Amino acid sequence: xxxxxxxxxxxxxxxxxxxxxxxxxxxxxxxxxxxxxxxxxxxxxxxxxxxxxxxxxxxxxxxxxxxxxxxxxxxxxxxxxxxxxxxxxxxxxxxxxxxxxxxx
Numbered sequence: 001x002x003x004x005x006x007x008x009x010x011x012x013x014x015x016x017x018x019x020x021x022x023x024x025x026x027x028x029x030x031x032x033x034x035x036x037x038x039x040x041x042x043x044x045x046x047x048x049x050x051x052x053x054x055x056x057x058x059x060x061x062x063x064x065x066x067x068x069x070x071x072x073x074x075x076x077x078x079x080x081x082x083x084x085x086x087x088x089x090x091x092x093x094x095x096x097x098x099x100x101x102x103x104x
Contacts, residue, residue, distance in 0.1 A: 003058045004067045004075050005031050011082040011091060012061030019047060028057070028066045033074055041074070043093050073097075 007015070007029075019025050027047040034042050051057055054069040067075055078095040 002076075003060065004056055004072045005065065005078045005080055007060045007063060007065065008079070008081040009061055011080045012063050014082045014089070014091075015045075015063060022047070028064045030066050031075065031078075031080070032068060032071050041095070041098060043095075045080070045091070 015029055019027060024047040027049055028051055030044070030046050030048040032044045032046075034044065048066060051066045052068065055066040056069055056072050057064065057066050059065065074097055075095065076097065078093060078097070081092045081094070082089060083092050
């Protein structure tokens, strides 16, 4: 199975920390999309205890990641990173398949 999204080590570190803080160790990280947002796509990352029959599952940096087979073609090649700045930190999502991007 081809890996759909690439999660950097920095992003994985912060995701695992969030899992520990919320008692979600052992959960899957579900990455998905939905319509909306200023670029036409809105991204979601949530903790999930179950995988669905049509999910694609892969592991990176010790995280079990699930993506629905419906979202996989749109997310293929997407990179999720965590950036720290003077204003704090946050996740960045770079999707090469997005037809537009947003500055927010």
